[in-house]
Every structure is written in C-alpha cells, then in structure tokens.
Amino acid sequence: MQRMQETDRLNAGEEKLRNLLLLGLAGDEPAYHAFLQELSAHLRAFLRKRLARLPDEVEDLVQESLLAVHNQRHTYDAGQPLTAWIHAIAKYKLIDLLRRRARRDLLTDPLDDELGLASASDAEAADARRDLGKLLTQLPERQRLPIVHMKLEGLSVAETSRLTGMSESAVKVGVHRGLKALAAMIRKDA
Amino acid sequence: MRTDDLVTMLATGAGAVPPHPVARRYVIGLGAGTLGAAVLMAMLLGPRPDLAAAIALPMFWVKTGFVVSFAAASLFPVWRLSRPGASLAWVSSVLGAPVIAIWLLAAVVLIRSDATQREVLFFGSSWNACPFLIAFLSAPVFVAAVWTMKGLAPTRLRLAGGAAGLLSGAVGAMVYSVHCTEMAAPFIAFWYMAGMLIPTAVGALLGPRLLRW
Known part of the structure; x- marks a missing residue:
C-alpha cells in the first residue's frame, strides 16, 4: 500500500x-x-x-x-x-x-x-x-555579449541586436553556441 | 554563479524549440553525406555500364531491396542512440531481418547450385575490392552521421559510434551497388556485410572520442 x-x-x-x-x-x-x-x-x-x-x-x-x-x-x-x-x-x-x-x-x-x-x-x-560566471568572461565577444544582454540582463533579441550591432540571427546563434562552448570549457578544465 | 542564478540565466529568453529539431538535423546531415558518397562513386567509379539492362533482372531488385532496407534499418539504432535514455528494444530484430533474409537466400542459392559453381557465386570477380570500396564510399556518410549525432545527445558513445559507422557502411553499400556488377546472393550476403562492418568497427573504436559532448 x-x-x-x-x-x-x-x-x-x-x-x-x-x-x-x-x-x-x-x-x-x-x-x-x-x-x-x-x-x-x-x-x-x-x-x-x-x-x-x-x-x-x-x-x-x-x-x-x-x-x-x-x-x-x-x-x-x-x-x-x-x-x-x-x-x-x-x-x-x-x-x-x-x-x-x-x-x-x-x-x-x-x-x-x-x-x-x-x-x-x-x-x-x-x-x-567552479564559477560559471568567470568562465563566461572567457567566451569570445560574439558569444559573450549576446549571453550577457539576453540571458543575464533579460533584454530581447532586438534590443541586444541594437546594442551590439550584431544581426538578430547572429545574436541567437551567439547565445546557442556560447552555451555549448561553456559546456565544452567545463569538460576541458576539470 | 549560484545554481539558482544559472537556472534564471538558462530560462531567460529561452524561447521555443523549433518543431522536429531532430528529424531536421537528420535530413540535412544524412542528405549531405549520401550526396557526398554518390558524387565520389560517380567521379571515381561510375555506375555499372550495363545498368539499363540490369534493371530488368529480378536479382538486381533483390540486391537493391537488401541494401536499401538495410540502410533504412540501420537508421533506427542511430535514431535511438542519439537520444538520452531511449530504449533499444527492437533494434536487433530490425537490423536482423534484412540480414537473415539475404543469408537465407544465399544459403538456398548455394545449396541448389552445382558444386563447381559455388566458388564463383561466393567470390564473384570483385571480392577483394568490394569491402574496401564500400568502406571508402561510407567515409562522407560517416562524417555526416557523426556530425548529426554530436548535435543531439548520445550517452552510450561506443554503441553510438558503432551505429553511426553501420549506417554509413549501409549507405556506402547502397551507393556502391549502383557501380557493382555482382548479382549473386552469396557474394552480397558476405562481402557487402564485410564492407559495412569496416566503418562499424571504426565507429565503435572512435565513438567515445568523436561523440563526446
């Protein structure tokens, strides 16, 4: 029961x-x-x-x-x-x-x-x-900036695009690749 | 970064996942790989010269049926092994069915043929090239299959690598069969299988290194 x-x-x-x-x-x-x-x-x-x-x-x-x-x-x-x-x-x-x-x-x-x-x-x-925030700072600009603006500051794709001068699709790709790169960095450093 | 902050970061702006993301990746990856194999075959080997006449023969379609159905069957374990925790039930039956069919046919052909004919039925005229050419044509498909799987999430890397190798071998054999003039079931049952097992072994060997995520 x-x-x-x-x-x-x-x-x-x-x-x-x-x-x-x-x-x-x-x-x-x-x-x-x-x-x-x-x-x-x-x-x-x-x-x-x-x-x-x-x-x-x-x-x-x-x-x-x-x-x-x-x-x-x-x-x-x-x-x-x-x-x-x-x-x-x-x-x-x-x-x-x-x-x-x-x-x-x-x-x-x-x-x-x-x-x-x-x-x-x-x-x-x-x-x-391990401080993911610190690892984040090691990402290249085109990945780091989209993540900082979109994922940490909560801005929209359009706002991030305007702030960084990157295209909207580059912003989305940057977030996606950046998070994958973060996982790869964890894998390598430990 | 605290775990709660990570959760917030991941959720913020996560957006929707596009529909059928897995199927889309397969179509792109395997389409490109198969195209690569076909181009290699057309440029370096060429289709069999008697292709137009051969398509009238029933054995041509038995052979084509085997390579196509085995290539389709070998998609199944790749599909399953690229998702975490997916069940592997039915994989051996799906893979086994076309193999058993061609082996049975080969056995019948060998039993019913003359003793003097058996060597020719088994070795044909290209046994020493066939497996290596199949393995060679499988190379672009192998690269594509590894790319496809790596973008998903295989968790059993050796098996997944073997499955990617088997799929690329099967597609390689499918493409090779357009060039190859052998029509005897015993030849196909043995030397085609041998060719497909070369990339399978390579995949199982390299899987843990190539597919890590």
Whole structure:
C-alpha cells in the first residue's frame, strides 16, 4: 500500500515536471524556469546519492547537468518517460566527471585519491567551486555579449541586436553556441 | 554563479524549440553525406555500364531491396542512440531481418547450385575490392552521421559510434551497388556485410572520442 502511494507520488511528480518542460519547449518561459528549478533539486538528490565520496563535486555537477539538459533539450521526445531522459543525461555527465578525474589523477599522484578521506582538505583548493560566471568572461565577444544582454540582463533579441550591432540571427546563434562552448570549457578544465 | 542564478540565466529568453529539431538535423546531415558518397562513386567509379539492362533482372531488385532496407534499418539504432535514455528494444530484430533474409537466400542459392559453381557465386570477380570500396564510399556518410549525432545527445558513445559507422557502411553499400556488377546472393550476403562492418568497427573504436559532448 505504502509502496503504491510512493509510485503514485513519483508519477505525479514526473507528470508535473514533464508538463512544465513541454510548456517550456513550446516557449513558455515561466514554466521552463519552474522546470529547471525543480530539476535542480531532483538532480542534486540524484547526484548526491551517487557522489557520496566526492561531496564537493555535487553542486558543480548539478550545474553541468542543468547546462546539458538545457543545451540538449531538443532531444527530449514527448513520448518518452522524462525521468529516463534526465537520468541518462545526469549519469552521462557523472561518468564523464569520474573519467576526467581518473585521467587527472593518473597524471598527478594516484595515491592521494586512494586515501580519499585524508585528501579532503588538500583537494579543497583544486575543487573550489567552479564559477560559471568567470568562465563566461572567457567566451569570445560574439558569444559573450549576446549571453550577457539576453540571458543575464533579460533584454530581447532586438534590443541586444541594437546594442551590439550584431544581426538578430547572429545574436541567437551567439547565445546557442556560447552555451555549448561553456559546456565544452567545463569538460576541458576539470 | 549560484545554481539558482544559472537556472534564471538558462530560462531567460529561452524561447521555443523549433518543431522536429531532430528529424531536421537528420535530413540535412544524412542528405549531405549520401550526396557526398554518390558524387565520389560517380567521379571515381561510375555506375555499372550495363545498368539499363540490369534493371530488368529480378536479382538486381533483390540486391537493391537488401541494401536499401538495410540502410533504412540501420537508421533506427542511430535514431535511438542519439537520444538520452531511449530504449533499444527492437533494434536487433530490425537490423536482423534484412540480414537473415539475404543469408537465407544465399544459403538456398548455394545449396541448389552445382558444386563447381559455388566458388564463383561466393567470390564473384570483385571480392577483394568490394569491402574496401564500400568502406571508402561510407567515409562522407560517416562524417555526416557523426556530425548529426554530436548535435543531439548520445550517452552510450561506443554503441553510438558503432551505429553511426553501420549506417554509413549501409549507405556506402547502397551507393556502391549502383557501380557493382555482382548479382549473386552469396557474394552480397558476405562481402557487402564485410564492407559495412569496416566503418562499424571504426565507429565503435572512435565513438567515445568523436561523440563526446
């Protein structure tokens, strides 16, 4: 009985999240905002459970996964269970992170990480929260300016175009490519 | 940047996603790749000289039916593997059906033929070139298939790379069949398959590196 209630609750949660995403994909911004908001809590719980040994990495990975979901949102098929889609993305980013760490540790001293607990304080400097805002400043102008004006200051495409002297389609492409480049920078730097 | 700020940033001005974004990317990517293979074939190999006469033969259509249906079937795993969390049910049946059909036909042909004929039916006159030419023609399709998949979101990169390789091999074989004069089912069942498996292996090998996002 209790288990049934729990699946009902999960299904209701999934249904709600799915509706928000579908509205968002159709252009409803407040719904999309609500979707991402709920998704970040869901991702945090999902990743915290799987990264118990690397708690410092959880929030970075939540952010990386959110960016991945956003950049790849066109691959969601309305006929597919939303949780399967989201968990596949989060797991992919999790495995990618573990591989990156393994490669980095191979180049430095593998023993440090084997000892796990002891290295927690040493690792702090290296694992300091990655600042996406800082990474953003490293993007080339044609990507950075559209993102700053449209995504951070909330200006429209037309206003951004007027401010930067870029065409409207160049502004849209700049946002799109900039966010993809941001994901690529995360992949390379960790 | 705090996660809440990131959420706000991503949502602001997100706009609507254009309809059928995945299908559109496939049409562009695979259209360009197939065109590239066709141009390579036309320029370097040319269509078989007896093409006009060959289209009157039933075996020409059996061969064409096999390569076209296998190319169509190999789209299915690519399609599935480029979406996170999509199910792979039915992939092996869809891929297996045309292969089993041509193998059965090849077996019947070999069993019913004369012992002295079997070698010719199996090796034809171009067995040592066929697989490599198919692999060669698959190259532009492979580039296009990797481009297509990379813009989506494959999460099982080795499988996805193999699927992209298989699709490009199948399209390469389809294009090659316009040039190739071999008509025996045993030849097609073995050497065409061998040709398609070369880019498949390359794709599986390179997938994790090429498709990362």
